[in-house]
Amino acid sequence: MRLTFAIVLAALSAAPALAADPDGSRWWAHVETLAGPQFEGRMTGTSGYDRAADYAAQKFRAYGLKPAGTKGYLQPMTFTEQRVLANQSSAALVAGGEAQTLRVGEDILFGARIPQPKTVEAPLVFIGYGLHLPEVGYDDFAGQDLKGKIAVYVNGGPGDISAELKAHSRGSETWRAAQAAGAVGLIALANPKSMDVPWVRQIQNSGQPGMFPADDALNEVRGQAFSASFNPAEAEKLFARSGHTFAEVLALADAAKPIKGFDLAQSLRAQVSTQTSQVVSANVVAKLPGSDPKLAAEHVVVTAHLDHLGVNTTGKGAPYYAGALDNAAGVASVLEIARDMAAAKARPKRSVLFVLVTGEEKGLLGSKYFAGKPSVPAASVVADLNMDMALPLWTFDSVLMYGVDESTLGDTARKVSKAAGLEVVADPYPDRNSFIRSDQYSFIRAGVPALAFKFGFKPDTPRAQIEKTWRATRYHALADDLSQPVEKAEAAKFNVFLGKLIFAVADEPERPRWKETSFFKRFAK
Structure with a gap:
C-alpha cells in the first residue's frame, strides 16, 4: 500500500515544531563552532577533523542518541593520501x-x-x-x-x-x-x-x-x-x-x-611527481531507535559531510577554509534535526541513523564506505536523505531535490513539500553533474533510494544570479566564511521541513522502492 496524504499529515503533526528554533540561532551556533579556528577547516585525516567529529559525537550523546558506529559513535577507515608536486x-x-x-x-x-x-x-x-x-x-x-x-x-x-x-x-x-x-x-x-x-x-x-x-x-x-x-x-x-x-x-x-x-x-x-602517506578518518554515526516493533529494525539514514578543505597553504588570506555553508551548515541541520526528533514525544516507527561522513571533498569516500559497509545490516537501510550546501540565501518557499523522480521516496517528498506549501523545482543546471557530486549518490550506487536537498531556484532569475555569484566567489574559497550573509530563520524552516520528511519516510508502511522506469533500479539488491 502506498503512502496516503493522510499518513503524511499524521507524520507532520508528530514532527518537531518550528518554534524550537524560530530564528535559526541554535542552528547558526553549530555553524559558527564548526567553521571556527579550532577545527582548522576539518580536512579529512587531520586532528582538526577529529576534533570536529568529537564535537558532533558529544552533541549526539547529549541528545540521548545511541552510538551506532563500529567504535562507539565512530566508523574509522584508512585512506591513502596523494599529493601532486x-x-x-x-x-x-x-x-x-x-x-x-x-x-x-x-x-x-x-x-x-x-x-x-x-x-x-x-x-x-x-x-x-x-x-x-x-x-x-x-x-x-x-x-x-x-x-x-x-x-x-x-x-x-x-x-x-x-x-x-x-x-x-x-x-x-x-x-x-x-x-x-x-x-x-x-x-x-x-x-x-x-x-x-x-x-x-x-x-x-x-x-x-x-x-x-x-x-x-x-x-x-x-x-x-x-x-x-x-x-x-x-x-x-x-x-x-x-x-x-x-x-x-x-x-x-x-x-x-x-x-x-x-x-x-x-x-x-x-x-x-607525487607524495603519498596513509591517514585515518571516521564517519560519525548516531541512532534514534524506532517505535514500531517490526519497522524499528529498518533504518532511514540522514547524512551530511563533516569534512572540508583544511588549512590554507597559499600564504595569502585566512589561515583555513571555514566551509561555513559547505558543509558546516548541513552538519548543523543534522544536529538540530537530531535534537528535535530525540526530544519529541512521538518517535518515528523506523529507526533513524544520523551519519556525518568524512571524505566527501575527496570523492564521497566516507559515504561510499558507509553505504558499502554500513554499521547496521545492509538490508535494513531503506533510504538516505542528504544535506549538503543547501545555500540558505533567500526565502525558503521552494526546494530542489536531486533524484526526486527516481523512486517512491520522491513521491513522499513531494507530498510533504505540498503540505508545507513548498514548490518542488527541477535541477536548473543539469550539466553541473550535481546528481553525483554529493553523498546521496553513494547510497544510490548501493541500491538505496536517496535524495539530496537545496533551497530551490530556477534558471534566469535573481536567485539564480545569487547562486552563481556564490559559487564563483565563495564555493571552495576562503570567502565561504562566517561573515557572509545567511538567512538563518529560513534555514530553520528548511530544518523543520526535513524533520517532517524524515518522520514521513520513517512512518510509511512500505519501504521506498525504485520506480520501474528508473535507470537506477538496476542497483537494487
Whole structure:
C-alpha cells in the first residue's frame, strides 16, 4: 500500500515544531563552532577533523542518541593520501618529433584521487562527452580505438538524456569504460558555461591532497591511471593538429547536441611527481531507535559531510577554509534535526541513523564506505536523505531535490513539500553533474533510494544570479566564511521541513522502492 496524504499529515503533526528554533540561532551556533579556528577547516585525516567529529559525537550523546558506529559513535577507515608536486612535474604535447611545453597550473592540472603513474606518453583521442550509456543508445566509446591512448572529453551531453544519467556516466563510470577500452588515462575539459569553479581557484586548490581507500579492493579504479584536467581557455592547444577546434566543440555542447570523436594527432608526455602517506578518518554515526516493533529494525539514514578543505597553504588570506555553508551548515541541520526528533514525544516507527561522513571533498569516500559497509545490516537501510550546501540565501518557499523522480521516496517528498506549501523545482543546471557530486549518490550506487536537498531556484532569475555569484566567489574559497550573509530563520524552516520528511519516510508502511522506469533500479539488491 502506498503512502496516503493522510499518513503524511499524521507524520507532520508528530514532527518537531518550528518554534524550537524560530530564528535559526541554535542552528547558526553549530555553524559558527564548526567553521571556527579550532577545527582548522576539518580536512579529512587531520586532528582538526577529529576534533570536529568529537564535537558532533558529544552533541549526539547529549541528545540521548545511541552510538551506532563500529567504535562507539565512530566508523574509522584508512585512506591513502596523494599529493601532486606541481613544481616537480611537467607536461608537453608531442607531434612530429617536436614538443610543445605545457604549463602545469595555467594549462593542465594533474588529478590526485587516483594513483598517478610517474611517467606517461600516449596519443590523444577526443571522445566527445565521454558518456558510456549504451542502455539509452548513446556511447562515446563505441568504435573508438583507445588502446594505449589518453581519452579527452568535454563536460555535457545531448539534451535528450536526463541530467541524472549524464551525471551518472561521469567519474567511476567514465573510468570503467575507458579502462575496458584499453585507455591509459583521461583528460577532462570543462565547458565554461557550466564551470562553477574558476580555473584560477582550481590552481589554488590543486595543492590539496587527493585520497582513495588504502584497501585497493575498495577502489573503483584499479591500479594506476593518468588523470588530468585542462584549462578550457587554453584548450585549442589540444585541437591544433586535429582539423577541428575547441570552439566548434563548445558550440555543439552549448546546443546540447551529440559530438563525434576524432584523433587529436598528437601525444601527451608527462612526468607526475607525487607524495603519498596513509591517514585515518571516521564517519560519525548516531541512532534514534524506532517505535514500531517490526519497522524499528529498518533504518532511514540522514547524512551530511563533516569534512572540508583544511588549512590554507597559499600564504595569502585566512589561515583555513571555514566551509561555513559547505558543509558546516548541513552538519548543523543534522544536529538540530537530531535534537528535535530525540526530544519529541512521538518517535518515528523506523529507526533513524544520523551519519556525518568524512571524505566527501575527496570523492564521497566516507559515504561510499558507509553505504558499502554500513554499521547496521545492509538490508535494513531503506533510504538516505542528504544535506549538503543547501545555500540558505533567500526565502525558503521552494526546494530542489536531486533524484526526486527516481523512486517512491520522491513521491513522499513531494507530498510533504505540498503540505508545507513548498514548490518542488527541477535541477536548473543539469550539466553541473550535481546528481553525483554529493553523498546521496553513494547510497544510490548501493541500491538505496536517496535524495539530496537545496533551497530551490530556477534558471534566469535573481536567485539564480545569487547562486552563481556564490559559487564563483565563495564555493571552495576562503570567502565561504562566517561573515557572509545567511538567512538563518529560513534555514530553520528548511530544518523543520526535513524533520517532517524524515518522520514521513520513517512512518510509511512500505519501504521506498525504485520506480520501474528508473535507470537506477538496476542497483537494487
